[in-house]
Amino acid sequence: MNRPQPARAAVFSAGSWGTAVAKIMADAGCDVVIHARRAEIADAINTTHRNPDYHADVELPAALTATTHPAAALDGADFLVLSIPAQSLRANLTAWAPHIGPDTVIVSLMKGIELGSGLRASQVIGQATGVPPERIAVLSGPNLAREIMAGQPAAATIACPDEGAAHRVQQACHTPYFRPYRDTDVIGCELGGAVKNVIALAVGIATGMGLGHNATAMLITRGLAETTRLAVAMGAHPATLAGLAGLGDLVATCSSPLSRNRTFGTHLGQGLTVAQAVAATRQTTEGVKSAEAIQALAHAHHVEMPITDVVCALLHEKVTLDEAVAALMQRPPKPER
Template sequence: MRADVQRVTVLGAGSWGTAFAKVLGDAGRDVTMWARREAVAEDIRDRHTNSAYLPGVTLPENVTATSDPAEATKNAEAVVLAVPSQSLRANLTSWRDLLPPEAILVSLAKGVELGTLKRMSEVIGEIVGIDGGEVVVVTGPNLAKEIAAGQPSASVLACADHERAVAVQRACANSYFRPYTNTDVVGCELGGACKNVIALSTGMAAGLGLGTNTMATLITRGLAEMARLGAKLGADPLTFAGLAGVGDLVATCSSPLSRNRTFGERLGRGETLEQAQAAAGGQVAEGVMSCSSIRALAQSLGVDMPITDAMHRVCHEGVDPRQAGAELLGRSRKHEWS
């Protein structure tokens, strides 16, 4: 493993993958992106923009792209996996033999895999044949459009191997992007996955015309759910008070740039899942799938996550958001920290 990472591959050219490629480019790294569609790769390579996902953003000259994954990964010292959580396994399986053996693997995906209930670093470790603790996980308040615009932002790089996290930290730190390291991979990944589900709930509340008190209640009680699940799996409680916990939660739950929040808002206004998906350009928000996998994980561990359960029932069992809200308020009374 190199302490000084210069050549970086970003596999995925969506909004967050593109924004992170820009972060790396602005930090002076040589970045090659892989895009599924050649038209997107050509746009990045020839015009230094990704008009399909981040219109109006100019990418640095040292960021290029290809639609050939073998070309993209050649001689890479770090490989950033920037595809949605539920498609990570299939994509990485096809890329596995292309990954340079000494390259640091970096995950941008936030979710828990359906079926296996594995965190993204665990999925990566299983497929590549390494310890999931060797994967560097990027999380925190990562609204792509704001970061791509150069607005000041901080994130967390979580890895059990601190030296790997430091190497990626050096590679992506620049004048507007401040990365912190953390060794609590479990807590950081759970925070990144769970906040998408809670953002669905705050969006639904907004769609129902509810106000700030309701939003604050959902964010705070959502944080309690995340922390309970994390405690059961051995996460550090302090992680949920940091950028990977409350930081990411507040940003995702409150910003109109959050896909999960805006998706939930459409559901709250009475749109169906299919209508909300169509309005989002055919994309399903991560929280729609993660609410089911996180719910299953919580149930397997005996952890109470009522907001997550409500989001699953709204998204996948046809429960009306108003009914789900009434049921949350009607639950048996309890001590705040029980």
């Protein structure tokens, strides 16, 4: 009796979150190939089963290999998993698109908005590759890569207009430690993931300033309110923002020192300049890159997002830390809902 062949996944790239999702899918029974930009990283993964740049202390599954060649990674791939900076997504996909198979489902891990166009990652993917929305899924949730690499319990939402495609992705990343749910609300999942990074910057700033737990709780709660306003205005279901891709991701990102956005904000709150915080963080911080694009979406949809506005002003060094706090606290009182 012939056994069915395992699904094949190509994961672009070998960063922190990409490596974690590659491990999840390999542990779920997929054959996984990571596309790494640097030959030394690919060689290390193939020979030592470790990523020397990220999670070097964790041994990767034997079913996980690496290559620097996009065509080789995508050859026969059932899934293309994208974990690259949102602002370089379009340029990279333009080069990779000829190698994407006609039935490959693309899974976006990105939590950012493209500057200039204001497009979500799934929209950029569709434009750059010609792949229809029914073959583009989004994975989003409270997923700190370090904890997942340690096998600690986590869950996420997989959103796709085609429930069949969402189900296939769900099966391809369901492990004893990682529980995926599925949904069709791509807009809600993507906006929850993108805006929470900006709110996490604000929470980090408050933490760096020593403003206390009350301020943190206020920012998380009101941050969820403004995220939901924008998402609903753009066509999302409000319940999505109360789920894993909304509130769940927001709480994890705002609460954990493992969050790069919260860490970046903490540096700012301690008095570092934006340039100094970039140097100290040393990783892509999507909230910094996407804040301006999210603010532009809010203006286009006539949605009030005061926390996002203050974070943008701080990132452009238009206000001081004390002025930022005053801008939020001295707004006219209004009903909560």
